Structure formats: C-alpha cells, structure tokens
Amino acid sequence: MTFIATAVIYILSTIGLSYLVSRRESTGDFLIAERRLGAVPLAISLSTSWLGGGSLALMLTLVIDDLPAYFFLASGCLANLLVYPLVVKKPYELARKHGWTTMTELVNGALGPRSGKYVAVFVPILFFSWLLFELVGSGLILSNITPLSYVQSVVLITSVICLYLLLGGFKSLVRTDIIQFALMLFMLIACFYLAKDAPPIDFRAYVTNKPGLSVNGFLAGFFGFFALQFTESTVWQRIFAARSAQAAQKALLGTSVLYVLSYGTLVALIMLAAALKPGTKDEALFAFVAFEALPTWLGALFMVSLMAIIMSTVDTVLFIAAQCFSTDVAHVARKEVVNPRRTIRIATIALTLAVLGLSLITQDIKAIFWFFVAMWAALVPIYYMFLPFKHPSDRSIFYSLLALSAVIASLYALGLYKEHYVAYVFFAGLILPKVLDWRPGQAA
Numbered sequence: 001m002t003f004i005a006t007a008v009i010y011i012l013s014t015i016g017l018s019y020l021v022s023r024r025e026s027t028g029d030f031l032i033a034e035r036r037l038g039a040v041p042l043a044i045s046l047s048t049s050w051l052g053g054g055s056l057a058l059m060l061t062l063v064i065d066d067l068p069a070y071f072f073l074a075s076g077c078l079a080n081l082l083v084y085p086l087v088v089k090k091p092y093e094l095a096r097k098h099g100w101t102t103m104t105e106l107v108n109g110a111l112g113p114r115s116g117k118y119v120a121v122f123v124p125i126l127f128f129s130w131l132l133f134e135l136v137g138s139g140l141i142l143s144n145i146t147p148l149s150y151v152q153s154v155v156l157i158t159s160v161i162c163l164y165l166l167l168g169g170f171k172s173l174v175r176t177d178i179i180q181f182a183l184m185l186f187m188l189i190a191c192f193y194l195a196k197d198a199p200p201i202d203f204r205a206y207v208t209n210k211p212g213l214s215v216n217g218f219l220a221g222f223f224g225f226f227a228l229q230f231t232e233s234t235v236w237q238r239i240f241a242a243r244s245a246q247a248a249q250k251a252l253l254g255t256s257v258l259y260v261l262s263y264g265t266l267v268a269l270i271m272l273a274a275a276l277k278p279g280t281k282d283e284a285l286f287a288f289v290a291f292e293a294l295p296t297w298l299g300a301l302f303m304v305s306l307m308a309i310i311m312s313t314v315d316t317v318l319f320i321a322a323q324c325f326s327t328d329v330a331h332v333a334r335k336e337v338v339n340p341r342r343t344i345r346i347a348t349i350a351l352t353l354a355v356l357g358l359s360l361i362t363q364d365i366k367a368i369f370w371f372f373v374a375m376w377a378a379l380v381p382i383y384y385m386f387l388p389f390k391h392p393s394d395r396s397i398f399y400s401l402l403a404l405s406a407v408i409a410s411l412y413a414l415g416l417y418k419e420h421y422v423a424y425v426f427f428a429g430l431i432l433p434k435v436l437d438w439r440p441g442q443a444a
C-alpha cells in the first residue's frame with residue numbers, strides 16, 4: 001500500500017505539473033521552451049535523458065557479466081560530454097539565427113537538403129527503435145517490482161507519459177525531469193543502506209576473463225559511444241533550448257558531473273544487491289532490493305525512483321520521435337506546419353500506439369539495443385557539420401550515409417557488427433565523403 005500511494009502521488013504530480021505548465025505555454029514553449037533554459041535545468045534534464053528502463057535492464061547484465069564493457073561504454077559517453085562544449089557554439093548560433101529547433105534542421109541547413117532529407121527519414125527509425133528498447137526494458141522492470149504484468153506495465157507507462165506530453169510538450173518534459181532527478185538521488189540512500197549488510201565485493205571477479213576486456217570491447221564501448229553521442233538528437237534539442245551558447249556549454253559540463261553521480265550510484269547499487277543475492281542477473285534483483293533488502297518506506301521510495309528513471313527517458317524519446325515524424329519532415333520538405341503543437345500531439349498518439357503494439361510482440365532487449373546502436377553509426381558522415389572550413393558536398397555526404405546504412409545493416413544481419421564495426425565504420429564515414437567528391441586529376 002505504501003508503494004501504491006507513493007506511485008500515485010508521483011504520477012499525479014507529473015501530470016499536474018504538465019497541466020500547470022500548459023496553461024501558460026506558447027507554441028515556442030511547447031517546441032523548445034522558448035530558448036530560455038539555464039545551465040542547471042538543462043544539465044538535470046540531460047542527465048536524466050539517457051538513463052531509462054532499457055538502459056537499466058541492459059546495465060544489469062553488463063555490470064554483473066561484463067563490467068569492462070560497461071566501463072568502456074560509460075567512459076566514452078563521459079569523455080564525449082567533456083568534449084561537446086568545444087563544438088556547440090557554432091551550431092547553437094546557427095540554430096538561433098535561423099530558428100532551428102532540431103538536429104535534422106541543423107543538418108539540412110549546415111550540410112544540404114539531401115543530407116537533411118536522409119536524416120529526416122532515418123532518425124525517426126532510430127528513435128522508434130530507441131523508444132521500443134526503453135519501453136520493453138521498462139515493462140520488464142516494472143513487472144518485477146510491482147504486482148502488474150508485463151502487458152499492464154507497458155500500458156501504464158505509455159498512457160501516463162502520453163498524457164502529460166499531450167498536455168505540456170517540451171517545457172513540461174524539462175520540468176518533470178527535475179522531479180525525476182530528485183527521486184533518483186534517493187538511490188544513494190538505498191546504496192548506503194545496502195552497504196551495511198553486503199559482504200565485501202570481489203572486483204576481480206567482475207573484470208577477469210570478460211569479453212569486453214579486449215581491443216574490440218574498447219572500440220565498441222569507449223570509441224563507439226564517444227562518437228555516437230555527437231549525433232544524438234535529444235542532446236541537440238536541449239542545446240537549442242538554452243538561453244545562450246555559454247549556458248549550453250556549462251550545462252554539458254554540469255551533465256558530466258551528474259552523469260558520474262547517477263551512473264556510479266546505479267553501478268554500486270547493482271553490485272551491492274548482487275553481493276547480497278548472488279546468482280540473480282535479471283530484473284528480479286530490483287524486486288529483491290525493494291521488498292527484502294530495504295525497509296518498507298525506503299523500498300517504496302526505491303520503486304518510485306525506478307519509475308522516475310523509467311519515465312525520464314521514455315518521455316524524452318517519445319517527444320523527439322514525434323517531432324521527427326512531424327515537424328522535421330515538414331521542414332525538410334519546405335512545407336509549413338500551420339499548427340505544430342497539434343501535429344506533434346497526433347504523432348505522439350500514433351507513435352504510442354505503434355510502439356505499444358510492438359512491445360507486446362518482442363521482449364529481446366539486447367537485440368533491440370544492438371539494432372538501433374548499429375544503425376546509429378551510419379550517421380557518422382554528418383560529423384562534417386562541426387568543421388569550421390569547407391565541407392564535402394551535400395551529394396557526397398548523402399551517398400556516404402546511404403552506403404554506410406547498407407554496410408552496417410549487412411554486418412548486423414551476418415552477426416559481425418559488434419566485433420568489427422566501430423573503427424572501420426567511423427573512419428569510413430569520415431573518408432568516404434571526400435572520396436566521392438574526388439575527381440581524376442584533382443588533388444587528393
């Protein structure tokens with residue numbers, strides 16, 4: 001009963017906050033919070049955007065079975081956050097000047113209409129896959145820590161998130177992220193409580209003879225995720241919502257600190273729980289923490305904090321996916337959206353129903369994860385938009401994107417992607433546009 005009461009209070013709070021925001025919300029607020037967000041709310045919003053049900057379910061497996069692989073992945077993302085502030089000023093100023101609100105619009109304006117059209121079609125596929133990944137993981141976790149079944153769990157999650165996104169849009173999404181982040185901090189209390197009863201942790205057992213502790217593991221983890229995060233649309237959405245380029249830079253640096261805090265806390269929590277209940281490697285570990293390892297009041301708060309983690313990413317991915325499917329496509333096609341708020345709301349409902357149906361068909365969290373990460377690597381050629389000097393032609397970048405998509409899809413279908421993709425794909429993505437621009441007799 002304690003959990004039910006706490007969960008109801010949390011859900012009603014997020015819906016109520018979205019409703020209050022929507023009463024004074026302009027179209028600019030709905031799309032990009034009128035570009036008035038400061039460094040602190042941006043950092044909090046960013047730090048909650050990548051930690052969801054899917055990533056948490058995957059983290060369970062990686063931390064227990066292959067800690068080096070997870071360490072490389074997380075450290076690559078952290079390194080990216082430290083480098084990001086060096087490159088965001090020019091894209092931010094361009095977006096401010098031209099009124100761009102998404103990464104697709106940035107690519108279209110900075111590299112050309114062919115590249116923009118490709119991204120407008122490709123990114124929605126990626127975000128739909130990411131949304132499915134997070135929803136399946138969320139359903140698996142919630143069905144283990146509550147009396148709800150998997151089906152009931154995914155229906156509840158999608159219904160609540162869809163409702164408060166329909167009410168408030170991007171501005172309310174950022175506001176609810178603050179509530180969700182506050183709840184995530186309570187995980188620290190759970191860690192301290194578990195630590196008093198947990199036996200000493202054998203770190204060597206988590207590292208020795210693990211597949212991730214290899215050159216391929218390093219490339220796929222550190223190098224791969226350092227590279228992929230530059231083309232992450234949710235990051236650009238928040239950068240463009242900042243009140244200034246300096247605020248965006250400070251937010252990214254602040255996010256790196258919060259990233260270490262939140263992910264470090266969850267890794268410690270998983271290792272402590274695994275030490276208390278050895279042999280458990282799935283979402284049941286969270287149920288053990290909530291119902292057996294913690295007192296009733298803390299267990300209820302722990303479960304609601306898990307709900308906050310789940311919703312903090314699903315809502316972001318759903319909103320950005322809806323925007324990709326609606327206003328992004330219209331922008332690249334040079335069509336004016338008369339009522340973008342209504343258009344995104346319709347896309348939100350359609351996406352919610354589609355991903356809900358697919359989540360009932362498949363629950364293979366690892367297969368979904370590697371599919372969308374594999375395909376994300378095909379966006380590497382758009383890195384040229386960061387260069388301060390002459391870019392390759394729009395035509396060459398477009399055909400590079402197309403070729404990389406085909407190659408990566410083939411590698412994935414053959415089961416070779418995880419072992420061989422990162423270095424080859426990354427360097428091919430940077431070299432290929434220049435090769436396609438080269439003509440006989442032209443200097444290399």
